[in-house]
Amino acid sequence: MSPKSFQFYRTFVPKLSELCDPVVISFDNTTFVKSYTLDPLVTPHHFIHSGNFFSQPYVQKPELRTKERILHLQEKLINKRTDGLMTLNVPVNGDLTTPYWEHVAADRLKAIEASLEAAVWTKENTKRPDLLYAGFEVGTYRDASYIFKKAVSADLTNLSAGFGLFSRLAKYRQEDRLKQFEVLAAYDQLSREFEGTRFHASGGSALNVLELLAYANVTSADGSSAVIAGLAYGSVLTATGKVIRANKLAHWGCNCEFCSGSRPSDVVKELQRSSEARVRHNVNVMRSSVARINDALANNTIAELTEQRLTLYKNKALWKCLDIVNNKPARE
Numbered sequence: 001m002s003p004k005s006f007q008f009y010r011t012f013v014p015k016l017s018e019l020c021d022p023v024v025i026s027f028d029n030t031t032f033v034k035s036y037t038l039d040p041l042v043t044p045h046h047f048i049h050s051g052n053f054f055s056q057p058y059v060q061k062p063e064l065r066t067k068e069r070i071l072h073l074q075e076k077l078i079n080k081r082t083d084g085l086m087t088l089n090v091p092v093n094g095d096l097t098t099p100y101w102e103h104v105a106a107d108r109l110k111a112i113e114a115s116l117e118a119a120v121w122t123k124e125n126t127k128r129p130d131l132l133y134a135g136f137e138v139g140t141y142r143d144a145s146y147i148f149k150k151a152v153s154a155d156l157t158n159l160s161a162g163f164g165l166f167s168r169l170a171k172y173r174q175e176d177r178l179k180q181f182e183v184l185a186a187y188d189q190l191s192r193e194f195e196g197t198r199f200h201a202s203g204g205s206a207l208n209v210l211e212l213l214a215y216a217n218v219t220s221a222d223g224s225s226a227v228i229a230g231l232a233y234g235s236v237l238t239a240t241g242k243v244i245r246a247n248k249l250a251h252w253g254c255n256c257e258f259c260s261g262s263r264p265s266d267v268v269k270e271l272q273r274s275s276e277a278r279v280r281h282n283v284n285v286m287r288s289s290v291a292r293i294n295d296a297l298a299n300n301t302i303a304e305l306t307e308q309r310l311t312l313y314k315n316k317a318l319w320k321c322l323d324i325v326n327n328k329p330a331r332e
Protein backbone atom coordinates (compact mmCIF):
# COMPACT_ATOMS: atom_id res chain seq x y z
CA MET A 1 0.00 0.00 0.00
CA SER A 2 1.38 3.40 -0.89
CA PRO A 3 1.93 5.73 2.06
CA LYS A 4 -0.95 8.11 2.60
CA SER A 5 -0.39 11.82 2.61
CA PHE A 6 -2.43 14.97 3.07
CA GLN A 7 -2.15 18.19 1.08
CA PHE A 8 -3.72 21.58 1.81
CA TYR A 9 -4.36 24.16 -0.92
CA ARG A 10 -4.91 27.74 0.20
CA THR A 11 -6.86 30.28 -1.82
CA PHE A 12 -4.68 31.87 -4.49
CA VAL A 13 -4.22 35.64 -4.23
CA PRO A 14 -2.20 37.28 -7.04
CA LYS A 15 -0.40 39.79 -4.82
CA LEU A 16 1.02 37.01 -2.65
CA SER A 17 2.68 35.36 -5.61
CA GLU A 18 6.00 34.93 -3.82
CA LEU A 19 4.44 32.48 -1.37
CA CYS A 20 4.99 29.09 -3.00
CA ASP A 21 2.78 26.84 -0.88
CA PRO A 22 0.06 24.93 -2.80
CA VAL A 23 -2.96 26.94 -3.97
CA VAL A 24 -6.45 26.34 -5.28
CA ILE A 25 -7.59 28.29 -8.34
CA SER A 26 -10.86 28.49 -10.22
CA PHE A 27 -11.15 27.03 -13.73
CA ASP A 28 -11.55 30.52 -15.19
CA ASN A 29 -8.63 32.10 -13.34
CA THR A 30 -6.76 34.60 -15.49
CA THR A 31 -4.13 35.93 -13.05
CA PHE A 32 -2.48 32.71 -11.89
CA VAL A 33 -0.32 32.07 -14.94
CA LYS A 34 0.58 35.76 -15.25
CA SER A 35 1.80 35.85 -11.64
CA TYR A 36 4.54 33.36 -12.39
CA THR A 37 5.60 34.28 -15.91
CA LEU A 38 8.79 35.93 -14.64
CA ASP A 39 9.88 32.80 -12.86
CA PRO A 40 7.83 29.73 -13.83
CA LEU A 41 10.02 27.61 -11.54
CA VAL A 42 8.26 28.99 -8.49
CA THR A 43 4.77 28.15 -9.79
CA PRO A 44 3.14 26.43 -6.82
CA HIS A 45 1.42 23.10 -6.90
CA HIS A 46 -2.25 23.75 -7.55
CA PHE A 47 -5.68 22.24 -7.64
CA ILE A 48 -8.10 23.57 -10.27
CA HIS A 49 -11.63 23.96 -8.94
CA SER A 50 -14.80 23.88 -11.03
CA GLY A 51 -15.78 27.36 -9.76
CA ASN A 52 -18.07 28.44 -6.95
CA PHE A 53 -21.63 28.11 -8.30
CA PHE A 54 -22.76 30.57 -5.61
CA SER A 55 -20.54 33.36 -6.95
CA GLN A 56 -22.07 36.24 -8.86
CA PRO A 57 -21.12 35.52 -12.47
CA TYR A 58 -22.49 31.96 -12.33
CA VAL A 59 -25.64 32.81 -10.38
CA GLN A 60 -26.54 35.33 -13.09
CA LYS A 61 -25.12 33.40 -16.03
CA PRO A 62 -25.15 29.65 -15.37
CA GLU A 63 -24.07 29.16 -19.00
CA LEU A 64 -20.57 30.24 -17.92
CA ARG A 65 -20.30 27.17 -15.73
CA THR A 66 -21.04 24.17 -17.95
CA LYS A 67 -19.05 20.93 -17.84
CA GLU A 68 -17.70 21.69 -21.33
CA ARG A 69 -16.51 25.20 -20.51
CA ILE A 70 -15.03 24.11 -17.16
CA LEU A 71 -12.97 21.37 -18.79
CA HIS A 72 -11.89 23.54 -21.72
CA LEU A 73 -10.55 26.28 -19.43
CA GLN A 74 -9.10 23.88 -16.86
CA GLU A 75 -7.08 22.15 -19.56
CA LYS A 76 -5.57 25.49 -20.60
CA LEU A 77 -4.27 25.95 -17.06
CA ILE A 78 -2.69 22.51 -16.70
CA ASN A 79 1.06 22.38 -16.27
CA LYS A 80 3.56 20.11 -14.52
CA ARG A 81 2.47 21.37 -11.10
CA THR A 82 -1.24 20.71 -11.55
CA ASP A 83 -2.35 18.14 -8.97
CA GLY A 84 -6.05 17.85 -9.73
CA LEU A 85 -9.12 19.09 -11.61
CA MET A 86 -12.55 19.09 -10.02
CA THR A 87 -15.53 18.35 -12.27
CA LEU A 88 -18.86 20.22 -12.29
CA ASN A 89 -20.54 19.95 -8.88
CA VAL A 90 -24.28 20.59 -9.19
CA PRO A 91 -26.03 22.12 -6.14
CA VAL A 92 -29.48 20.98 -5.00
CA ASN A 93 -32.07 23.24 -6.71
CA GLY A 94 -29.57 26.07 -6.87
CA ASP A 95 -31.07 27.12 -3.52
CA LEU A 96 -28.39 28.82 -1.44
CA THR A 97 -30.36 29.21 1.79
CA THR A 98 -31.79 25.74 2.43
CA PRO A 99 -29.13 23.20 3.42
CA TYR A 100 -28.88 20.13 1.21
CA TRP A 101 -30.00 17.78 3.98
CA GLU A 102 -33.34 19.62 4.30
CA HIS A 103 -34.36 19.07 0.68
CA VAL A 104 -36.57 16.15 -0.39
CA ALA A 105 -34.68 13.05 -1.48
CA ALA A 106 -35.74 13.32 -5.14
CA ASP A 107 -34.16 16.78 -5.47
CA ARG A 108 -30.99 15.74 -3.66
CA LEU A 109 -30.60 12.70 -5.88
CA LYS A 110 -31.19 14.69 -9.03
CA ALA A 111 -28.28 16.98 -8.12
CA ILE A 112 -25.78 14.25 -7.27
CA GLU A 113 -26.75 12.18 -10.32
CA ALA A 114 -26.24 15.26 -12.52
CA SER A 115 -22.80 15.75 -10.95
CA LEU A 116 -21.92 12.12 -11.63
CA GLU A 117 -23.04 12.45 -15.27
CA ALA A 118 -20.79 15.49 -15.64
CA ALA A 119 -17.85 13.58 -14.15
CA VAL A 120 -18.38 10.61 -16.48
CA TRP A 121 -18.59 12.95 -19.48
CA THR A 122 -15.43 14.74 -18.38
CA LYS A 123 -13.54 11.48 -18.02
CA GLU A 124 -14.50 10.52 -21.57
CA ASN A 125 -13.50 13.89 -22.98
CA THR A 126 -10.40 14.99 -21.11
CA LYS A 127 -6.80 14.60 -22.17
CA ARG A 128 -5.87 14.11 -18.52
CA PRO A 129 -8.24 11.63 -16.87
CA ASP A 130 -5.52 10.96 -14.29
CA LEU A 131 -6.07 14.44 -12.81
CA LEU A 132 -9.87 14.28 -12.45
CA TYR A 133 -11.73 14.50 -9.17
CA ALA A 134 -15.47 13.87 -9.54
CA GLY A 135 -17.12 16.83 -7.77
CA PHE A 136 -20.32 16.62 -5.70
CA GLU A 137 -22.52 18.78 -3.50
CA VAL A 138 -23.85 16.30 -1.00
CA GLY A 139 -25.13 16.69 2.53
CA THR A 140 -26.12 13.34 4.04
CA TYR A 141 -24.37 10.10 4.89
CA ARG A 142 -26.79 8.02 2.82
CA ASP A 143 -26.55 10.17 -0.30
CA ALA A 144 -22.77 10.30 -0.04
CA SER A 145 -22.47 6.58 0.43
CA TYR A 146 -24.74 5.94 -2.56
CA ILE A 147 -23.13 8.35 -5.02
CA PHE A 148 -19.50 7.72 -4.03
CA LYS A 149 -19.98 3.97 -4.58
CA LYS A 150 -21.61 4.62 -7.92
CA ALA A 151 -18.71 6.89 -8.93
CA VAL A 152 -16.10 4.32 -7.95
CA SER A 153 -18.01 1.69 -9.95
CA ALA A 154 -17.75 4.03 -12.96
CA ASP A 155 -13.99 4.00 -12.38
CA LEU A 156 -13.93 7.50 -10.90
CA THR A 157 -11.69 6.79 -7.94
CA ASN A 158 -10.80 10.42 -7.14
CA LEU A 159 -13.75 12.08 -5.46
CA SER A 160 -14.43 15.56 -4.20
CA ALA A 161 -17.18 17.45 -2.41
CA GLY A 162 -17.87 21.07 -1.51
CA PHE A 163 -18.36 21.95 2.16
CA GLY A 164 -19.10 24.89 4.38
CA LEU A 165 -21.68 26.64 2.19
CA PHE A 166 -24.36 26.74 4.90
CA SER A 167 -21.99 27.62 7.71
CA ARG A 168 -22.46 31.26 6.71
CA LEU A 169 -26.02 31.00 8.08
CA ALA A 170 -25.77 31.12 11.89
CA LYS A 171 -28.61 28.69 12.52
CA TYR A 172 -26.98 25.97 10.40
CA ARG A 173 -23.35 26.57 11.31
CA GLN A 174 -22.85 23.66 13.66
CA GLU A 175 -25.06 21.22 11.75
CA ASP A 176 -23.20 22.07 8.56
CA ARG A 177 -19.96 20.90 10.17
CA LEU A 178 -21.54 17.67 11.44
CA LYS A 179 -23.05 16.93 8.02
CA GLN A 180 -19.63 17.49 6.47
CA PHE A 181 -18.24 14.71 8.62
CA GLU A 182 -21.20 12.43 7.86
CA VAL A 183 -20.28 12.76 4.20
CA LEU A 184 -16.61 12.17 5.01
CA ALA A 185 -17.52 9.14 7.15
CA ALA A 186 -19.21 7.70 4.06
CA TYR A 187 -16.02 8.29 2.10
CA ASP A 188 -13.83 6.92 4.90
CA GLN A 189 -15.78 3.66 4.81
CA LEU A 190 -15.56 3.45 1.03
CA SER A 191 -11.82 4.13 1.07
CA ARG A 192 -11.33 1.08 3.26
CA GLU A 193 -13.29 -1.10 0.80
CA PHE A 194 -11.62 0.19 -2.36
CA GLU A 195 -7.91 0.75 -2.31
CA GLY A 196 -6.47 3.65 -4.28
CA THR A 197 -9.31 6.14 -3.87
CA ARG A 198 -8.56 9.79 -3.16
CA PHE A 199 -10.72 12.57 -1.76
CA HIS A 200 -10.48 16.35 -2.04
CA ALA A 201 -12.54 18.31 0.51
CA SER A 202 -13.26 21.71 -0.97
CA GLY A 203 -14.05 24.40 1.61
CA GLY A 204 -14.91 23.83 5.25
CA SER A 205 -11.20 23.28 6.02
CA ALA A 206 -10.31 25.65 8.87
CA LEU A 207 -7.07 24.99 10.74
CA ASN A 208 -8.80 23.07 13.51
CA VAL A 209 -10.36 20.42 11.26
CA LEU A 210 -7.26 19.47 9.27
CA GLU A 211 -6.39 16.54 11.55
CA LEU A 212 -9.98 15.28 11.40
CA LEU A 213 -9.92 15.47 7.62
CA ALA A 214 -6.74 13.41 7.42
CA TYR A 215 -8.12 11.00 10.01
CA ALA A 216 -11.15 10.45 7.73
CA ASN A 217 -8.73 9.49 4.93
CA VAL A 218 -9.20 12.74 3.04
CA THR A 219 -6.12 13.21 0.84
CA SER A 220 -6.40 16.93 0.13
CA ALA A 221 -8.44 19.98 1.07
CA ASP A 222 -8.73 23.60 0.11
CA GLY A 223 -9.79 26.55 2.18
CA SER A 224 -9.74 30.31 2.27
CA SER A 225 -9.74 31.00 6.01
CA ALA A 226 -5.98 31.50 6.48
CA VAL A 227 -5.89 34.03 3.66
CA ILE A 228 -9.26 35.70 4.24
CA ALA A 229 -8.64 36.02 8.00
CA GLY A 230 -5.32 37.77 7.34
CA LEU A 231 -6.47 40.00 4.49
CA ALA A 232 -10.10 40.84 5.08
CA TYR A 233 -10.54 40.43 8.83
CA GLY A 234 -7.10 41.53 10.02
CA SER A 235 -6.82 38.32 12.02
CA VAL A 236 -4.17 35.77 12.86
CA LEU A 237 -4.43 32.06 13.59
CA THR A 238 -3.12 30.69 16.87
CA ALA A 239 -1.71 27.23 17.48
CA THR A 240 -4.94 26.37 19.32
CA GLY A 241 -6.99 26.93 16.19
CA LYS A 242 -8.42 30.29 17.27
CA VAL A 243 -8.65 33.35 15.05
CA ILE A 244 -7.80 36.62 16.80
CA ARG A 245 -7.77 40.19 15.55
CA ALA A 246 -4.22 41.42 15.22
CA ASN A 247 -5.11 44.74 16.84
CA LYS A 248 -6.10 42.86 20.02
CA LEU A 249 -2.71 41.12 20.27
CA ALA A 250 -0.71 41.87 23.39
CA HIS A 251 1.73 39.02 23.93
CA TRP A 252 2.77 36.93 21.00
CA GLY A 253 4.83 33.79 21.26
CA CYS A 254 4.72 32.19 17.84
CA ASN A 255 7.72 30.28 16.58
CA CYS A 256 6.58 29.84 12.99
CA GLU A 257 9.10 30.56 10.25
CA PHE A 258 7.72 34.07 9.77
CA CYS A 259 7.46 35.14 13.44
CA SER A 260 10.58 33.51 14.87
CA GLY A 261 12.95 35.82 12.96
CA SER A 262 12.18 39.00 14.96
CA ARG A 263 11.53 40.14 18.53
CA PRO A 264 7.94 39.36 19.66
CA SER A 265 7.12 43.06 20.11
CA ASP A 266 8.26 43.79 16.56
CA VAL A 267 6.30 40.82 15.24
CA VAL A 268 3.13 42.13 16.90
CA LYS A 269 3.63 45.55 15.28
CA GLU A 270 4.23 43.95 11.90
CA LEU A 271 1.15 41.69 12.19
CA GLN A 272 -0.95 44.73 13.10
CA ARG A 273 0.46 46.83 10.29
CA SER A 274 0.65 44.47 7.37
CA SER A 275 -1.96 42.17 5.86
CA GLU A 276 0.79 40.36 4.02
CA ALA A 277 2.56 39.62 7.33
CA ARG A 278 -0.67 38.19 8.74
CA VAL A 279 -1.15 35.96 5.73
CA ARG A 280 2.47 34.81 5.89
CA HIS A 281 2.10 33.85 9.54
CA ASN A 282 -1.28 32.16 8.89
CA VAL A 283 0.08 30.21 5.94
CA ASN A 284 3.04 29.09 8.06
CA VAL A 285 0.73 27.85 10.79
CA MET A 286 -1.28 25.84 8.25
CA ARG A 287 1.94 24.52 6.75
CA SER A 288 3.25 23.25 10.11
CA SER A 289 -0.07 21.58 10.80
CA VAL A 290 0.06 19.81 7.45
CA ALA A 291 3.67 18.72 8.09
CA ARG A 292 2.71 17.32 11.50
CA ILE A 293 -0.25 15.49 9.93
CA ASN A 294 1.94 13.93 7.25
CA ASP A 295 4.42 12.75 9.88
CA ALA A 296 1.57 11.16 11.78
CA LEU A 297 0.20 9.50 8.63
CA ALA A 298 3.64 8.10 7.81
CA ASN A 299 4.02 6.77 11.38
CA ASN A 300 0.44 5.55 11.64
CA THR A 301 -0.29 7.85 14.58
CA ILE A 302 -2.97 10.06 13.02
CA ALA A 303 -5.57 8.89 15.57
CA GLU A 304 -3.34 10.00 18.47
CA LEU A 305 -2.47 13.30 16.79
CA THR A 306 -6.16 14.01 16.10
CA GLU A 307 -7.09 13.45 19.76
CA GLN A 308 -4.19 15.58 20.95
CA ARG A 309 -5.16 18.44 18.69
CA LEU A 310 -8.88 18.23 19.56
CA THR A 311 -7.91 18.43 23.24
CA LEU A 312 -6.00 21.59 22.45
CA TYR A 313 -8.80 23.12 20.36
CA LYS A 314 -11.44 22.57 23.10
CA ASN A 315 -14.36 22.56 20.71
CA LYS A 316 -17.21 20.15 21.48
CA ALA A 317 -18.50 20.08 17.92
CA LEU A 318 -15.15 18.78 16.71
CA TRP A 319 -15.31 15.84 19.13
CA LYS A 320 -18.76 15.06 17.73
CA CYS A 321 -17.21 15.05 14.26
CA LEU A 322 -14.63 12.54 15.46
CA ASP A 323 -17.44 10.34 16.85
CA ILE A 324 -19.22 10.53 13.53
CA VAL A 325 -16.12 9.32 11.68
CA ASN A 326 -15.53 6.58 14.26
CA ASN A 327 -19.03 5.22 14.70
CA LYS A 328 -20.47 5.73 11.29
CA PRO A 329 -23.57 7.85 11.78
CA ALA A 330 -27.11 6.61 12.30
CA ARG A 331 -28.88 6.05 9.01
CA GLU A 332 -31.70 8.46 8.14
Ligand SMILES: [Zn+2]
Nearest residue numbers: 254256259281
Ligand atom coordinates in the same frame (compact mmCIF):
# COMPACT_ATOMS: atom_id res chain seq x y z
ZN1 LIG B 1 3.85 32.99 13.34
